[in-house]
Amino acid sequence: MSEPFAFRPGAALPELMRGPITRGTLALYAGASNDHVMLHIDSDFARAAGMGDVFAHGMLSMAYLAQLIAQVAPAENVRSWKVRFLAITPVHATVRCSGEVLDVYEAEGRALARLRIRTTIHTGVTTLEGEAVIARS
Amino acid sequence: MIDRAFIGVVSEPRHVEVEKGQLKFFAKATGETNAIYFDEEAAKRAGHRTLPAPLTFMFCLASATPAKRGAVFGDMGVDQARVLHGEQSFTHHAPIYAGDVITLVTETIDIYSKKEGALDFIVQDTKATNQEGVLCGEMRFTVVVRNQVS
Numbered sequence: 001m002s003e004p005f006a007f008r009p010g011a012a013l014p015e016l017m018r019g020p021i022t023r024g025t026l027a028l029y030a031g032a033s034n035d036h037v038m039l040h041i042d043s044d045f046a047r048a049a050g051m052g053d054v055f056a057h058g059m060l061s062m063a064y065l066a067q068l069i070a071q072v073a074p075a076e077n078v079r080s081w082k083v084r085f086l087a088i089t090p091v092h093a094t095v096r097c098s099g100e101v102l103d104v105y106e107a108e109g110r111a112l113a114r115l116r117i118r119t120t121i122h123t124g125v126t127t128l129e130g131e132a133v134i135a136r137s
Numbered sequence: 138m139i140d141r142a143f144i145g146v147v148s149e150p151r152h153v154e155v156e157k158g159q160l161k162f163f164a165k166a167t168g169e170t171n172a173i174y175f176d177e178e179a180a181k182r183a184g185h186r187t188l189p190a191p192l193t194f195m196f197c198l199a200s201a202t203p204a205k206r207g208a209v210f211g212d213m214g215v216d217q218a219r220v221l222h223g224e225q226s227f228t229h230h231a232p233i234y235a236g237d238v239i240t241l242v243t244e245t246i247d248i249y250s251k252k253e254g255a256l257d258f259i260v261q262d263t264k265a266t267n268q269e270g271v272l273c274g275e276m277r278f279t280v281v282v283r284n285q286v287s
Binding site for chain 2: 035036037049057076
């Protein structure tokens with residue numbers, strides 16, 4: 001971070017782009033994350049399960065959101081965060097991570113901020129949405 | 138339909154070592170550009186004793202060590218072809234580092250159905266404690282099971 005991020009309600013986090021998510025991306029993520037659910041790595045398995053094709057692990061997009069937050073706060077400042085997985089991320093998707101400051105406040109003597117975070121894919125569909133509570137300093 | 142008797146079941150403690158090579162692999166697989174996650178010298182320059190685990194890595198540690206008791210893909214009998222991740226949350230108390238041995242304990246908090254049984258939801262909480270007894274973090278996993286409806 002060259003300049004510290006100004007935590008003001010409504011302030012937008014710098015966007016982060018990831019992907020396109022290839023079959024190779026999914027194979028690497030499956031291996032690196034220990035998540036071997038075949039829906040993400042075996043097209044035949046995914047089709048037989050009625051999914052059409054492999055799709056990305058939701059946790060891959062959540063890992064991207066950790067990188068989004070890291071642009072404004074080091075990981076050790078992240079207190080808690082949560083997402084809902086709203087839609088699947090198909091193979092070949094590009095992922096745009098974005099977010100805003102919802103509010104800033106003090107609690108237990110610490111300056112905190114609450115962020116809205118989300119991932120949106122190239123088709124315009126929001127795939128993950130959630131919130132993070134971080135220490136501002 | 139998942140047996141509701143699993144609500145309240147607590148897994149046995151599972152122990153898993155945080156492997157440096159896997160952290161580097163995870164960084165590569167997630168397009169990580171922050172060198173503290175794959176370059177030990179960069180991590181040390183940033184004040185870390187070695188490579189830190191990224192924030193979602195607790196989930197990967199749990200995936201590496203499925204429980205024998207109260208396991209979605211084990212004794213609960215869920216077919217991996219029918220699952221979707223519903224929600225995920227993390228609370229972080231202390232960093233997890235390469236070389237740490239993390240103990241995971243998972244409790245099944247809730248199991249419920251929606252859409253007249255077409256979907257089952259399983260909610261599990263996991264606590265991650267390091268080799269010094271420090272609670273590093275907690276996470277809540279909600280998985281959705283798509284049931285065959287005739």
